[in-house]
Amino acid sequence: MTAKKMLGKVIFKACLAGSNWLVRVGFDETVDYVPGQYVSLKVSEDGMRRSYSITSLPGEKSIDLLIDVSPMGVGSQYVLGLSVGDLVEVLGFLGKFGVKEEMRKKESELLFVGTGAGIAPLKPMIEDLLTKKFFRGKVYLVWGMRHEEDLYWIKEIEKLQRDFENFHFYIVISKPGEDWPGLNGHVGDVVEKLNINWDEAFVYLCGNSEMIASMEKQSLLSGAIKDRIFYEGFA
Numbered sequence: 001m002t003a004k005k006m007l008g009k010v011i012f013k014a015c016l017a018g019s020n021w022l023v024r025v026g027f028d029e030t031v032d033y034v035p036g037q038y039v040s041l042k043v044s045e046d047g048m049r050r051s052y053s054i055t056s057l058p059g060e061k062s063i064d065l066l067i068d069v070s071p072m073g074v075g076s077q078y079v080l081g082l083s084v085g086d087l088v089e090v091l092g093f094l095g096k097f098g099v100k101e102e103m104r105k106k107e108s109e110l111l112f113v114g115t116g117a118g119i120a121p122l123k124p125m126i127e128d129l130l131t132k133k134f135f136r137g138k139v140y141l142v143w144g145m146r147h148e149e150d151l152y153w154i155k156e157i158e159k160l161q162r163d164f165e166n167f168h169f170y171i172v173i174s175k176p177g178e179d180w181p182g183l184n185g186h187v188g189d190v191v192e193k194l195n196i197n198w199d200e201a202f203v204y205l206c207g208n209s210e211m212i213a214s215m216e217k218q219s220l221l222s223g224a225i226k227d228r229i230f231y232e233g234f235a
């Protein structure tokens with residue numbers, strides 16, 4: 001499917017936590033894409049663009065974007081300035097970060113690792129696998145955040161964990177407050193302790209480039225096959 005320019009309208013915008021905003025862009029028609037894909041948004045009059053992963057499932061007349069505005073560059077400021085009713089120019093749908101059919105064998109183990117807003121494409125990829133594709137192999141999601149105050153979507157993801165016994169979800173906080181009862185450290189510390197069958201593993205990494213480089217190295221050392229490691233780097 002070739003990418004095309006579309007005009008959308010902001011139909012919802014809310015701060016989820018800290019600097020993380022959810023922006024829902026509505027279209028006249030139902031839109032179709034592969035979970036894991038992203039769009040390129042025109043963020044300035046002179047045509048500068050920024051990429052944002054789609055964090056909702058296809059088949060609706062809207063897409064959800066999860067945008068961390070902490071970089072505070074041109075894209076972040078554009079997003080902060082958007083109001084419900086504003087028109088946005090969207091180029092989509094882009095990228096090949098999806099789970100392909102051949103990866104959905106029952107013995108496959110799918111490991112998703114995200115840091116910060118890197119959860120954005122992983123959430124719909126996992127929802128699609130579990131609720132639409134009925135994948136029953138093991139699915140792991142390890143989500144790393146700096147501070148627990150910045151977490152969002154926890155109830156939703158925990159519900160998915162209750163509904164699907166093959167789905168295992170871990171949050172890890174690198175700079176936790178004193179009262180944080182959960183895991184602390186880095187995503188690699190958690191992955192190291194998972195009992196993954198690396199011969200059958202497919203690894204999906206999303207977030208900052210340091211995490212991606214270090215998790216790729218760690219996965220390879222653990223026994224993952226190189227061409228079964230996929231990533232989407234945000235910066």
Ligand SMILES: Cc1cc2nc3c(=O)[nH]c(=O)nc-3n(C[C@H](O)[C@H](O)[C@H](O)COP(=O)(O)OP(=O)(O)OC[C@H]3O[C@@H](n4cnc5c(N)ncnc54)[C@H](O)[C@@H]3O)c2cc1C
Nearest residue numbers: 050051052053066067068071073074075076117120234235
């Ligand atoms: C395929 C793809 C998908 C993406 N999906 C998302 C998404 O779903 N949600 C999302 O929030 N972002 C996503 N990004 C990142 C996004 O496109 C922007 O690059 C980022 O939000 C910064 O844009 P900006 O214009 O605000 O800052 P810029 O003007 O580009 O940069 C300002 C400063 O912040 C630094 N910086 C740039 N990006 C980041 C970052 N991600 N984290 C920390 N510092 C940064 C720069 O080095 C610079 O110093 C994605 C990027 C790619 C390539």
